[in-house]
Amino acid sequence: xxxxxxxxxxxxxxxxxxxxxxxxxxxxxxxxxxxxxxxxxxxxxxxxxxxxxxxxxxxxxxxxxxxxxxxxxxxxxxxxxxxxxxxxxxxxxxxxxxxxxxxxxxxxxxxxxxxxxxxxxxxxxxxxxxxxxxxxxxxxxxxxxxxxxxxxxxxxxxxxxxxxxxxxxxxxxxxxxxxxxxxxxxxxxxxxxxxxxxxxxxxxxxxxxxxxxxxxxxxxxxxxxxxxxxxxxxxxxxxxxxxxxxxxxxxxxxxxxxxxxxxxxxxxxxxxxxxxxxxxxxxxxxxxxxxxxxxxxxxxxxxxxxxxxxxxxxxxxxxxxxxxxxxxxxxxxxxxxxxxxxxxxxxxxxxxxxxxxxxxxxxxxxxxxxxxxxxxxxxxxxxxxxxxxxxxxxxxxxxxxxxxxxxxxxxxxxxxxxxxxxxxxxxxxxxxxxxxxxxxxxxxxx
Amino acid sequence: xxxxxxxxxxxxxxxxxxxxxxxxxxxxxxxxxxxxxxxxxxxxxxxxxxxxxxxxxxxxxxxxxxxxxxxxxxxxxxxxxxxxxxxxxxxxxxxxxxxxxxxxxxxxxxxxxxxxxxxxxxxxxxxxxxxxxxxxxxxxxxx
Numbered sequence: 365x366x367x368x369x370x371x372x373x374x375x376x377x378x379x380x381x382x383x384x385x386x387x388x389x390x391x392x393x394x395x396x397x398x399x400x401x402x403x404x405x406x407x408x409x410x411x412x413x414x415x416x417x418x419x420x421x422x423x424x425x426x427x428x429x430x431x432x433x434x435x436x437x438x439x440x441x442x443x444x445x446x447x448x449x450x451x452x453x454x455x456x457x458x459x460x461x462x463x464x465x466x467x468x469x470x471x472x473x474x475x476x477x478x479x480x481x482x483x484x485x486x487x488x489x490x491x492x493x494x495x496x497x498x499x500x501x502x503x504x505x506x507x508x509x510x511x512x513x514x515x516x517x518x519x520x521x522x523x524x525x526x527x528x529x530x531x532x533x534x535x536x537x538x539x540x541x542x543x544x545x546x547x548x549x550x551x552x553x554x555x556x557x558x559x560x561x562x563x564x565x566x567x568x569x570x571x572x573x574x575x576x577x578x579x580x581x582x583x584x585x586x587x588x589x590x591x592x593x594x595x596x597x598x599x600x601x602x603x604x605x606x607x608x609x610x611x612x613x614x615x616x617x618x619x620x621x622x623x624x625x626x627x628x629x630x631x632x633x634x635x636x637x638x639x640x641x642x643x644x645x646x647x648x649x650x651x652x653x654x655x656x657x658x659x660x661x662x663x664x665x666x667x668x669x670x671x672x673x674x675x676x677x678x679x680x681x682x683x684x685x686x687x688x689x690x691x692x693x694x695x696x697x698x699x700x701x702x703x704x705x706x707x708x709x710x711x712x713x714x715x716x717x718x719x720x721x722x723x724x725x726x727x728x729x730x731x732x733x734x735x736x737x738x739x740x741x742x743x744x745x746x747x748x749x750x751x752x753x754x755x756x757x758x759x760x761x762x763x764x765x766x767x768x769x770x771x772x773x774x775x776x777x778x779x780x781x782x783x784x785x786x787x788x789x790x791x792x793x794x795x796x797x798x799x800x801x802x803x804x805x806x807x808x809x810x
Numbered sequence: 811x812x813x814x815x816x817x818x819x820x821x822x823x824x825x826x827x828x829x830x831x832x833x834x835x836x837x838x839x840x841x842x843x844x845x846x847x848x849x850x851x852x853x854x855x856x857x858x859x860x861x862x863x864x865x866x867x868x869x870x871x872x873x874x875x876x877x878x879x880x881x882x883x884x885x886x887x888x889x890x891x892x893x894x895x896x897x898x899x900x901x902x903x904x905x906x907x908x909x910x911x912x913x914x915x916x917x918x919x920x921x922x923x924x925x926x927x928x929x930x931x932x933x934x935x936x937x938x939x940x941x942x943x944x945x946x947x948x949x950x951x952x953x
Contacts, residue, residue, distance in 0.1 A: 751819045756875045758817035758854055758926070759908055760847045786852050788821045790873045 372498045372625040372688060378527060380488050381495045383635050384690040391691065392430060394635055398663035400427050403436070406669040409454035412443060413671060433638065433661060434649045438672045441474065444614060449475040455667045465513045466613040466712065473513070476613050477667040483522065485664055489619035489633045490523020496624040496631065496688070497582050497607040499553050501528030506545060508556040508564075509587070510536040515617025516587055516710070520555045523619065529553075536560060539567045546580060547573055553582040557710040558590040558598065558606075559742045565601050576603030584609055586618055587710035589698060594741025595627075608697055614673055615660050621695055626687040629694030636664050639695060640672070641681055644702040652683040657702045658695065676703040704802060706736060708745045713778050715801045718747060721773040725766075728754060733792050738806040747774065748785045750792055811946045812880040812930050814862040819875050820846070820853045830855060833872035839865045843924070845911035856911070858883075858924060880930040885943040888914055888921045896923065896942060903936035905929075 386394070404424035406413040416437040417423065426432060444452060453460065461480050465473035478486065499505060505524050509516030517535055524531045532549060534542055536556075542564055545551065554561065561583060568575050583598065586609035598606045610630050611618035620637050621630035632639045637660050641650045644657040658675045662668075678701060682694040706713045715734055723729055731750040736743060749755075749770065757763055763786065771784045793803070820826050827846070834841060834857075842858045859865040862878050869876040886892045893912070900907060906928040914921040922945055927933035937944055 751875050753875055753877070756819055756877055758815070758856055758877055758879050760849055760854055763819075763852070763854065764849060786819070786821075788819060788826070788873070789875050791821065 372496050378491060378495050378500065380526070381492050383488075383633070384492055384496070384631060384692055386635065386691055388691060391635060395638055395663060396427075396430050398635075399430065399433060399638065399661065400424065402661070402663055402665070402669050403427050403671065405454055405666070406671055410452055410669070412447060412452060413439075413669075430638075433640070433672065436672050438647065438659065438674050439670055440674050441614070441676075444474045444476075445472055448472050450477070452668055453477050454669055455479050460667050462518075463513075464515045464518075464613055464617065466515070474613060476515070476617075479666045482616070482665055482667050485636055486519060486616050486619055487522040487526040489616070489636060490519055491526040492633060493609055493619055493622035494523055494527050494529065494553075494584065496622050496690075497553070497584050498605075498625060499524075499527065499529055499582060499584075503552040504530045504532065504549055505553045505555065506532040506534055506542065506549070506551045508534055508536055508542060508554060508560060509618075515611070515613045516555075516557075519611070519617040519619055520584070524555075539564055540571065543568045543571055543573055546575070547578055550579045552579055553584065554580065554604075555584045557587045558585040558594055559588060559709045561585060561598060561602070562594070562740060562742065565598070575601070578603075580604055582607065584622075586610060588707045589700075589743060591699075591738070591741040597741065610695070610698065612675060615662055615670055615675075616665065620660065624686065624688040624690060628686065629682050629696055631686070631690050631692050631694050632681075634692050636662065638663055639681055639693065641679070642674075644676075644678070652681045652693070655680040655696075658698075676701045676705060678702055706734075706743065706745060706802070708743055708780055708782075711779055713745070713780065717777045718774060718782075719801070721777040722747075722749070722770065724773045724777075725770050726755065728752075730755060731789075731792060731794075732801070734802045736802065736804045736806055743806065745780070746783045746785060748787050748792055750787050750789050752789060811944065812934060813858065813883050813924070813945075813947045814878045815881040815924065815926070816857045816859050816862045816865045816869070817877050817879060818855050818857075818869050820855050822848065822851045822853060827853075827855065829872065830869060830874055833868050833874070834859065834865055837864060837868035839868060843911070843913040843922075845909075845924070847909065856909075856924075879926065882925045882927065882930060882933055882937065883945040883947075884923050884925060884937060885945055886912070886921045886923050888916070888918055892921065893923065899937070899940050899942060900925070900933075903933075903940060905933050905936060 407424050459479045460477045462478040465475045507520050509520050511517030581604055583604050583606045595606045607623040609618055609622045611620040621632040623630050640659040641656040642659050650656045658677045658679050660673050662670045677698040679695045679698050704715055718734055730752050733748050735746045767784050774782045840860045844857045847854045866876045886896050908926040908928055910925045912921055912923045
């Protein structure tokens, strides 16, 4: 591969991105050495991993090839919850420089930690993410991912600084100001959730600003599922190229995988995050090309190694060479999950959280359902509740107040503003057998 | 005397109001007057009916959520300023009105205003003390 081709549209090639082009043999060798090291670290410092490996009579020495990874136990989201807050840390607090947290299933967040080295790795994979989107030194980039406990804002921020771009750390919200900054600062690229950027496009139209006439040329979008139709709409309405990125806090945050200029699958930064695809029912490892659940192992994370973490995201790995010249494998865009977690506007929501929120309002659980719909290519959630005698009042104000309290309670638990609809008794469909709470009315699951 | 008002929750969907009225009709319950308060996607139907407990049972049997609440029916002269004078009285008594609606029993002579006060017992005492004619249920339902 000629070095001139190592370029996704930016004016220059950043040396950190060279890891995207490692020859296969060298990449596998690097992965194996890192895997052996990380398994040893997890075994030595994290009781949960050691107990599970001991139970299978495994030791770090059992890992002699990458295929041996398939014999190690899985780690699941509940493990993070059960060891809340610091139980899976492999580094003493004196070496941990950052904590992040994301929503959990019972109101307790999932806590993740980073050493200084972890932050450097994170910056490097985010640098590679932005390089693949053609962003480089000299670009002005507006970062509309939320700053704070959410990994999106700071993850993107460090990567942008590392690549030498000029960061506008605006965080989420205050859309009018976002539009003004895009125009006044002559911003070249933006990071956001696709749903928020869609909202921003609509607001810009209302303000009489045509985004297609601004210098904005690229958008880096992630943290929630979106569809090819949504991408087409964003690209047409904003006059930009829209890139999909993938990540999760448990692994590092954004920066696990990213689209390149070919926009045909997301390159997994597999020198740091080793991907496997498994059958979600049996746990058996599937070959490249077959669809299944994505399982990730952090190869270089120090503060919080993850061994075979089950993401619950359904995808497949693509080993065929990419038009961009990268040798690291690609994963297909994630369209669905193997559990009941919903991702709404970038926030993870479980049905159990909605139930807890409803219980918190009156202490009694009304008959309800959660309806998922797809509007403008994005997942939307509505909660519908049957009005039972104990919830009914003949005053409109009291009923509106009930609806407000329910919406407020859901917001408290999930952080989302979810539309709540009050329904007549017995009007919501009921399932036979096990109570079905989530009604998926999205037209296509991809 | 307080009057028992029947109320029910109606979704803002076509046919739901009709189905509620049909449920009452099927049980032979006459509607003397009604008021539909609506919000964006639901409404609350309030009814003065001949037999409120039977009306509640009929609606519940048809799958509706129903409730009986105490309201006062106040006679108001059907002429300019009639209602304003009644409201001046409720104001003077410091009565808190949740909602109200009116109907005319004998056009040009008397109208009846249904009041839902936050404290019906105190409202009844205050209105009678101030000389307003609070209609008896029997008389109203015959009217």
